[in-house]
Amino acid sequence: MRTLWAVYRESFRLTVLEMSQYRVNLAIWILSLIAEPIIYMTVWTIVTQEQGGTVGGLTAGQFSAYYITWMLVRHFTVTLAPDAIEWRVRNGIFSGLLLRPLHPIHQDVGSNLGYKLVALPIILAIMFGLALVFPPTFQLQPLTALLFVPAVILGYLIRFITHWVLGLSAFWITRTQALFGLYFVAEIFLTGRFAPMSILPDWIEAIATVSPFRWMIAFPVELILGIMPADQIPFGFLMQALWLFVMIGVLRVVWAAGVRQYTAVSG
Amino acid sequence: MTSPVIEIEHLVKTYHVPEREPGLRAALVSLIKRKTREVKAVHDISFQVQPGEIVGFLGPNGAGKTTTLKTLSGLLYPTSGKVEVLNYQPSKRERAFLRQITLVMGQRNQLVWDIPAADSFELNRAIYGIPETEFRQTLQELVELLDLGPLITKPVRNLSLGERMKCEIAGALLHRPKVLFLDEPTIGLDVTAQRRIREFIREYNARYGASVLLTSHYMADVEALCKRVIVIHHGRIIFDGQLSALVDRFNVNKTIIVRPGDEPIETARIAQYGEVISEENGQITLKVPRDQATRVTTRLLTELPITDVSIADPPIEDAIEQIFATPDEAVPAN
Structure with missing residues (x-):
């Protein structure tokens, strides 16, 4: 456990050091993140105005609150891209990682947390700026604000492991971009990225609810904004726990099979 | 008698390589039915390495050297045969085993590019759970032996190839492995850097009693370090013995x-x-x-x-060239 903690700490530190080398690059990349919520907020503001002030029971201010919060949750649940894992497999980088007496996912989590810390002040500044342009309507409750923290952590872990597993598909498939593309289309709709769950067709919401997607990002956002009815919150945590458990199991199986495949054919 | 550190018996490693005729038709057919070809990279090889030995593992490109090193370090699963390193089965990749070995592959970068090597070393310390005092002591020794001095505090991207290789080697040895698999550790380096790394390998071997299995295309590496050489060609061992005997036999x-x-x-x-x-x-x-x-x-x-x-005697390269130029069936088995 002490080793694990030291690895997290060192990976975190290295990423902070590494990112500080490319401040301009970091700033440009983070600014590119603004584009997406701005598009959604602009579109939904116009639509609510044309629909007489609300869409699916949400006002322009609530849409604004949704996407500003979504931006924060998205930042906390940003993971190592599956492409990065694929790149390691294809370029033999995994060989070096497999020689180490520790599962490489730990190092990735530590690095990823380092990235979050460095980028967080910029994300908060952008959120503040967006709140000035698109005034949000927040109705925060102390209890849901408190529950928001474990919901984000669980959402992050589910998403991180899912993306890692997806990246491991490169052990079997040479070109994985089609698979990743398909996955991210599903993520756009089912994580509440394109629109809040409450205004999507029932069948999409039903699919999102049984899939891990809703519990990655939409649930923490709906929780803190009070969109999710109080009696459904325990169900939400239950689904998060269930999907985390399932994804850890899938990771173990896929990792073992992937390493077997890697050690059988390439190395 | 001490037990061998490395023990390979009848190792076979076969790859299944996808194969396709050129052209659109063949491409479309391959979408439905994939054809693969069996390639025997290593064909029934056996050898042992004793504690503290430095053994040169020679062969032309594609002979099976890297496949063997990867199998010994647990990166490749053997198709058949027995492989043991420090009494572990490498393919199980047990932590206790991985803590005692290292594989250095020339020009494979494990250090973080944008920050000084010293910072990457700290990550290695954490991963291998090296106690602080031991880590500082080993690092100091490696800095001295490899003449790293100010290099480890410069971003890796600003180092020359030779300097980077020295840092890579230091990073790979911080946990003081007992067995070193070195795959072309001096490739692409200038003569001075090659000599420095050679001296270092000899010193590390003497100081820690580590066993070394080394591949190199530079005969100077082999002559300077290895009393014993194993020659592999087309996946088969064709010589295993003293370097001097190799010259006598094949020159x-x-x-x-x-x-x-x-x-x-x-x-x-x-x-x-x-x-x-x-x-x-x-x-x-x-x-x-x-x-x-x-x-x-x-x-x-x-x-x-x-x-x-x-x-x-002509240079040892001539003997090696002679072996590799000889058709398979004409090469006497050892």
Whole structure:
């Protein structure tokens, strides 16, 4: 456990050091993140105005609150891209990682947390700026604000492991971009990225609810904004726990099979 | 008698390589039915390495050297045969095993590019759970042995290839492995850097009693470090023994160095005695069949106006070249 903690700490530190080398690059990349919520907020503001002030029971201010919060949750649940894992497999980088007496996912989590810390002040500044342009309507409750923290952590872990597993598909498939593309289309709709769950067709919401997607990002956002009815919150945590458990199991199986495949054919 | 550190018995490693004819039709057919070809990278090899030994593992490209090293370090699963390193089965990749070995592959970068190597070393310390005092001591020793000095505090991207390789090697040895698999550790380096790394490997071996299995295309590495060599060709071991025996066994020629007297000798005249390899600094070097060397030398001394003559073994490269140029079936098994 002490080793694990030291690895997290060192990976975190290295990423902070590494990112500080490319401040301009970091700033440009983070600014590119603004584009997406701005598009959604602009579109939904116009639509609510044309629909007489609300869409699916949400006002322009609530849409604004949704996407500003979504931006924060998205930042906390940003993971190592599956492409990065694929790149390691294809370029033999995994060989070096497999020689180490520790599962490489730990190092990735530590690095990823380092990235979050460095980028967080910029994300908060952008959120503040967006709140000035698109005034949000927040109705925060102390209890849901408190529950928001474990919901984000669980959402992050589910998403991180899912993306890692997806990246491991490169052990079997040479070109994985089609698979990743398909996955991210599903993520756009089912994580509440394109629109809040409450205004999507029932069948999409039903699919999102049984899939891990809703519990990655939409649930923490709906929780803190009070969109999710109080009696459904325990169900939400239950689904998060269930999907985390399932994804850890899938990771173990896929990792073992992937390493077997890697050690059988390439190395 | 001590038990071997590395033990391989009848190792076979076969790859299934996708195969396809060129052209659109073949591409479409391959979408439905994939054709694969079996490639035997390593074919029934056996050898042992004793504690503290430095063994050169030689062979041309594609001979099976890297496959064997990867199998020994647990990166490849053997198709059949027994592989043991430090009494572990490498393919199980147990943590206790991984903590005691290292595999250095030339030009494979494990250090973080944008930050100093010293920071990457800290991550290695955490991953291998090296106690702080031991880590500082080992690092200090490695810095001294590899002459790293200020290099480890410079961003890796600002280092030259040789400097980076030295840092890579230091990073790979911080946990003081007992077994080192070195795959072309001096590839692409200049002569000075090559010598430095060679000296380091020798010193590390002497200081820690580590066993080393080394592949290199530079015979200077092998000559400087390895008393014993294993030669692999087309996945089979064709020689395992002392380096000197390799030369005796496979060198079919000798070189005769002739120093003419005051009277110059025409090249055409001396070429009657053997193949003229070079003419420089007033001396002529001839290559003659090994079994004729004594007779030719006697003839040279009696028939030509020369002041001095000496016989030597040709460079070891010639022996290796000779082996690799020999068709498979003609190479005697060891």
